[in-house]
Amino acid sequence: MSERQPVLSGRNIVKHYGRVTAIDHADFDLYPGEILAVIGDNGAGKSSMIKTLSGAVVPDEGEIRLNGEVVHFTSPIEAREAGIETVYQNLALSPALSIADNMFLGREIRKSGFAGKYLRMLDRKAMERIARDKLSELGLMTIQNIGQAVETLSGGQRQGVAVARAAAFGSKVIILDEPTAALGVKESRKVLELIQDVRSRGMPIVLISHNMPHVFEVADRIHVHRLGKRLCVIDPKLATMNDAVALMTGAKKPETSMMAA
């Protein structure tokens, strides 16, 4: 296993906010084709660490590698261009814009020829067609009208649009921040199926979640974050939810028997 190269890795990442150390020499590894869950108590610094990977936070120290190459992201745009898509907890959707507009926000397709080049006219038909294709691929075509405003969708449908956007454009890694936190039981189920669907197509996924049943159900490995650093990585088949909670709250020390390979 050790010769496997991580898709995305972090080494000795440090981030201070004033006198607070949010990330304290943290490590991180995501391997090809896996779902890596990241768990940790509130304030453990898991969000900050994930943000360094998605470009939203610039670390003070440390090294981030994407497919073995050292990268320095200074904005989410750069991380996206490198192939890392993030679905933020607040979804980063514009409620008043349509589903198609949202999926292509920041990477619109322009018409070819004069209209596109000089009038910078958008190719709406192409964008709507691709958006519809991507949504159907993920079984989300319960959404009736691709031109309807995102604010008219339910929470699960919005999450679906955000995940579909990430799946459509993420070429290397997808990061999902608390994708089921605001959803009901049935909607959570849909989103989890969506996540597994995306993984089955070979896309590695980072899943940040507080929901232990969800984490244990879909994750291949679980990264436990505590006090600003990676405490250990456990195998959900070898450890229990109880173990995981005990580890992230400090009630228990990591044991080699539950470690992931």
Next chain:
Amino acid sequence: MSETTSRDSGYESSLKDSDTAIAAFQPRHRGFLGTAQHFLHASPTMVPVIVLLLSVIAFGFAAPNFFSAFNLSLIMQQVAIVGILAAAQSLVILTAGIDLSVAAVMVMISVIMGRLSVEFGIPVPVAILIGLICGSGTGLLNGLLVTKVRLPPFITTLGTWNIFLALNYYFSNRETIRSQTLDTDAPLLKLFGERFNIGGAVLTWGVVLMVAIFVILWFVLNRTAWGRHVYAIGDDKEAAELSGIRTDRTLVSVYMLAGLICAIAAWASIGRVGSVSPTSFFEANLESITAVVIGGISLFGGRGSIMGPMIGALIVGVFNSGLRLAGVDVLWQLFATGWLIIFAVAIDQWIRKISS
């Protein structure tokens, strides 16, 4: 596996039997008001259009001579300048900002265009070009203060309003350039005041300019990526940023375009007034905001059609003209405008409830 896990992990097993049509979009019965609400939510310009039509019809009955081509075209002439300023104002308000400096920029630029042509003998087209560049420059200043210094747009433009007003007095020496002087030295500056007839209607090029600006902005806002970004920023700036929009750059460009449009309004205003006066259009600032609000653009940003403010400006013009022709005291024009604003924002709030 401990007992806890096996007990916990089975908790969703009953979901397999649940209704499979869960995520289907269920048609809701909304009733008449609900249907109206959804219709207006989908097409926000319809409120001002309906108000405009109703008010035209009402004043047509109430006021003699109101419903003539001449009077209706006169209304368009009267609202052209405020309408153009409202176009600039709309862009800024769509990003959830506000621009209090539009009228001050317009008057200052008209003074710059006038003085450069008349006092300094610079060729008029060059003077106009300098004016347009200065107008964009005022927008650049506003935009940089909003994005780089992170001042709220209200404070930024409250400040620059005063600054531009002071510069306006400095550049003009508080003197008016008279109409006759312009006719001999710089007739091009009065271009947009020139009239032409279509049937009984008397239009100016300023009216054509206003309509053209709104049509162009409509295209840009609805058919280009930049336009979608403007809406996205006004809707939720943080979300737009995370979606990969360079929000600061877009915001600066919005303020610059607004400044440029104010400079175009300056040129048109010289034609409308006939002279260059540093004290003209004192109320145009608030009138432009009024037109935008009545036009159904949300002050909270991201919502509304750019065509709304043109119609909003026309509604104010129709009320003023209709009440005047009906022989009503001027104070009731203000009274009516006040209620129009409150009505428009109340409708906006009601329509926005749909999203919650």
